[in-house]
Every structure is written in C-alpha cells, then in structure tokens.
Amino acid sequence: MQERLERRSFIFTLLLVTIAFGLLLKxxxxxxxxxxxxxxxxxxxxxxxxxxxxxxxxxxxxxxxxxxxxxxxxxxxxxxxxxxxxGANVYQKVQSGEINLGAKVEQVRAAFPGINAALERFGIDFEGLKQRLLGGLMSAGSFLAKNALALGQNTLQFFVSLGLMLYLTFFLIRDGNALIALLIRALPLGDEREKLLLAKFAEVTRATIKGNLVVAVTQGTLGGLIFWALGLPAPLLWGVIMTMLSLLPAVGAAIIWFPAALYLYATGEAVKATVLMVYGVAVISLVDNILRPILVGRDTKLPDYMVLFSTIGGLMMFGISGFAIGPLLAALFMAFWEIFMREFISSDTPLIPPRRQSPVDDTDSKKLSAQD
Known part of the structure; x- marks a missing residue:
C-alpha cells in the first residue's frame, strides 16, 4: 500500500514538473x-x-x-x-495614390464585359466584390507595413531566437540518435509504438519541409522571374506570395499569375499576357506535378483535403511555422488512431482508404497475379 502510494505520488509530481517545464519552454x-x-x-x-x-x-x-x-x-x-x-513600399504607393487599385480593377472590368454578366448570373454584386477585394489588399499591405516596423523594433529578439535555434540544432545533429534512443526508453507508450510515431514524425517533417517547401519555392521563384522579365511591378513581392500560396493544395500560384495575365490583356499588352499565360500553364503549374512526386512521394499518406485544412489551421494557430506543424499534427493524429484501431479494436482497415489504382496499375497487378 505504501509503495503504491509513493509510486502514484511520484508519477503525479513527475507530471507536474513536466508540465511546468513545458510552460517554461513555451x-x-x-x-x-x-x-x-x-x-x-x-x-x-x-x-x-x-x-x-x-x-x-x-x-x-x-x-x-x-x-x-x-x-x-x-x-x-x-x-x-x-x-x-x-510590400511596405507598394502599400505606401497605394496610400499616396501613386497606384490606383480601383482604376486597375475597372480597367479589367471594361476589357472583359462578360465578367459582369457572369457575376450577376450567380447573384454577385461586382461593386461589393471589388470593395472587399480592395479592402483585403489594403489590410494585407497594412499588415506588412506594421510587420516591417515591428521587425525593426524586435531585431534583437529575432536574432536571439535564431541563435538559440542554431545552437540547439548543433546538438540535435550531433546527438540526435542518442536522444531518440533515450526518448524511446523514457516514454511509456511501448517501444514499437514509439518507433512508429517517431518514424511518422520524420516522414512528414521531411515531406512537408524538404518536399513541399522546395516545390513552393521553385514555383514562386519561377513566377517572380517571369514577372521581372515582363517588367511587372514588385516581382519579388509577388514571387514570395506565390511561394506561400503554393504551399496550399488546390490553391497554388495561379491565383497570382492568372489575374496578372488578365490585367495585361486588359491593358493591351497581349504579347506579355500570352507569354505569362503559356509560361504559367506550361512551366509553373507543371513543377508541382514533376517535383512533388520526386521529393515528397507518398510519405505523408494524407489526402489533399486533409493537408489543405491542416495547413490552413496550422498557419492560423502557429503563424508561418504552421505550414509544417499543421500536416505533422494531422499525420500524428492519423497514426495514433490507426494504432488504436489495430491494437484495441482489432481492425486492419486504414483510416484513409487507399486511392483507387489506375487502369494501368490494375493491368500490371493482373499480370503479376497471372505470373504467380
């Protein structure tokens, strides 16, 4: 009885100390x-x-x-x-009237009168949509301007965080294997489960950061280069924005380069618009289909809708780091529930159903079965 009480008291104290240490590191x-x-x-x-x-x-x-x-x-x-x-410079030009966003939107509207009819068919008021769009752009510009000021004021804090990250990175690189072995020994989840969860952590982290980030940076760089080559304003700004949008499945850089091509058509720059349209479809959009399978493969084993919601949720909760943290939490969530179903419910059915094979895959599998 005394031993049981001491054990429970120790575990309770251990949890309190661990929570306190976690808050200390928050x-x-x-x-x-x-x-x-x-x-x-x-x-x-x-x-x-x-x-x-x-x-x-x-x-x-x-x-x-x-x-x-x-x-x-x-x-x-x-x-x-x-x-x-x-971004702050462009916002200041908009505020001073040097760049008139409303006039540019009206220019596109006049060049494509079918847009008005299409919006009215769906019951969308163009004026209201324009005001919301301009308001959103102004809010984004204001956010960038404030962050530029905050970045200057918090330079010391930023570099302290960067220094701590690099300092810790050195020890994690050198002692990573020993720390993982210690973690597996300390956690009370069972060694096999812990190895599975740590492997999932490694897979998703590599796939999200190494793969998705490289694909997004490539698309953003290509987009920024074509904007620069065509003489469009703020190519670096739009290239970074395309990089961020490329991190989101089903969104992508086309949200930037396609309206830009329409604007060039509206302003009579038909050659530049055609070049941008062809380049966007044939180069920027194809990067995702070529690089992502090579760099990412199917490591995350998450459907696109799960990646989309977890990425957006991660960005809302954790800021810019959320593009990696969100999918990681989603993958760990799936891994925990698969372990639970397999070990406690005796179910071999995966939480995410496998994708249907293409006819080529079906034919290949039939050939392999016939050979067997």
Whole structure:
C-alpha cells in the first residue's frame, strides 16, 4: 500500500514538473521546433561527413550547421527582409495614390464585359466584390507595413531566437540518435509504438519541409522571374506570395499569375499576357506535378483535403511555422488512431482508404497475379 502510494505520488509530481517545464519552454517553441526539423533534414549530410571523419563528430556537426546556414538561413533572411520592405513600399504607393487599385480593377472590368454578366448570373454584386477585394489588399499591405516596423523594433529578439535555434540544432545533429534512443526508453507508450510515431514524425517533417517547401519555392521563384522579365511591378513581392500560396493544395500560384495575365490583356499588352499565360500553364503549374512526386512521394499518406485544412489551421494557430506543424499534427493524429484501431479494436482497415489504382496499375497487378 505504501509503495503504491509513493509510486502514484511520484508519477503525479513527475507530471507536474513536466508540465511546468513545458510552460517554461513555451516562449521558445518555434526555435525548438525548427531546430528539430532542420536537424532531421540535415542529419543524412552529417552521417555522410561522419563516415569520412569518424574521429571528429564535433567538427562534422559544425560543418553541417554551417552548410545549413549558407544554404537556408542566409537566403531566407535576405528574401524575407526584401519581401517585407517591398510590400511596405507598394502599400505606401497605394496610400499616396501613386497606384490606383480601383482604376486597375475597372480597367479589367471594361476589357472583359462578360465578367459582369457572369457575376450577376450567380447573384454577385461586382461593386461589393471589388470593395472587399480592395479592402483585403489594403489590410494585407497594412499588415506588412506594421510587420516591417515591428521587425525593426524586435531585431534583437529575432536574432536571439535564431541563435538559440542554431545552437540547439548543433546538438540535435550531433546527438540526435542518442536522444531518440533515450526518448524511446523514457516514454511509456511501448517501444514499437514509439518507433512508429517517431518514424511518422520524420516522414512528414521531411515531406512537408524538404518536399513541399522546395516545390513552393521553385514555383514562386519561377513566377517572380517571369514577372521581372515582363517588367511587372514588385516581382519579388509577388514571387514570395506565390511561394506561400503554393504551399496550399488546390490553391497554388495561379491565383497570382492568372489575374496578372488578365490585367495585361486588359491593358493591351497581349504579347506579355500570352507569354505569362503559356509560361504559367506550361512551366509553373507543371513543377508541382514533376517535383512533388520526386521529393515528397507518398510519405505523408494524407489526402489533399486533409493537408489543405491542416495547413490552413496550422498557419492560423502557429503563424508561418504552421505550414509544417499543421500536416505533422494531422499525420500524428492519423497514426495514433490507426494504432488504436489495430491494437484495441482489432481492425486492419486504414483510416484513409487507399486511392483507387489506375487502369494501368490494375493491368500490371493482373499480370503479376497471372505470373504467380
């Protein structure tokens, strides 16, 4: 009886201390998450270097971290600061009247009179839609302008967080395997379940950050380059926006380049508009179909609608980091429920039904069955 009471008291105290420690680390959640993600993505580089220099683990971890800084951190800082600055500059031009958004919308409306008829057929008031669109753009510009000011005021806090992230990343790269083994030993979920969940964490993190982010950056870069080549204003700003939109399934960069092509048609720039339209369809849109299967494959095993809702929800809850955290939480949710169904309900039915095979796949499977 005394031993049972002591055990329960210890476990209760352990939970309290763990919760308190979690609250203590709450302000550093973002740098800790990105340190884990970056260490996970660059760990194969560390293993490769360690195989060549097995006696120098500290040196190889530091070299891996330097590669991460050069390849990821510095470019992101440069693009991010330029994006905020350019967005704030465009907002100031709109406020001063140098750029008249209302006149540009009316120009498109006059060039495509069928738009009015189509909107009226669906009971949509064009004037109201225009006011909401302009209001949304002004709100976005105001948000960028305020963030530009806040970024200048919070520069020290930002670089402290960045320094903490890089500092932790070094140790996670060097000691990652030992920490994972310690985590598996400490968690009371069962070693096999913990290995499955950690593997799912690794799969989704790599797929979301390495795959989806590379695809989105590629699409945004291509979009920004064509905007620059055609002489459109603020190509960096629109390129970054296309990158962000490309992170969302069923949304994509076409929300930017397609209206831009329509505007060019409306202003009499038919050649530029045609170039942008063909480039958008043949280059920007095809990047997703070519690169995503190569970089992501089916690692997440999540349907597009789940990725879409989890990404948007993650962005709303966690800010820019939510594009990675949202799908990760969704994948862990599915993994926990699959374990529960398999072990406690004795069900082998997956939560997400497998996609139907194409006729080619069906034919191939029949041939394999016949050979067997």
């Amino acid at each position: 302000p550093f959640f973002t740098p800790i998450f990105w340190a884990c993600a970056v260490a996970l993505i660059f760990h194969p580089v560390y293993r490769y270097l360690l195989n060549r220099y097995p006696r120098w683990p500290n040196f190889t971890a530091l070299l891996t971290l330097l590669l991460c800084i050069v390849m990821v951190v510095i470019p992101v800082l440069l693009v991010g600061s330029s994006f905020v600055s350019e």
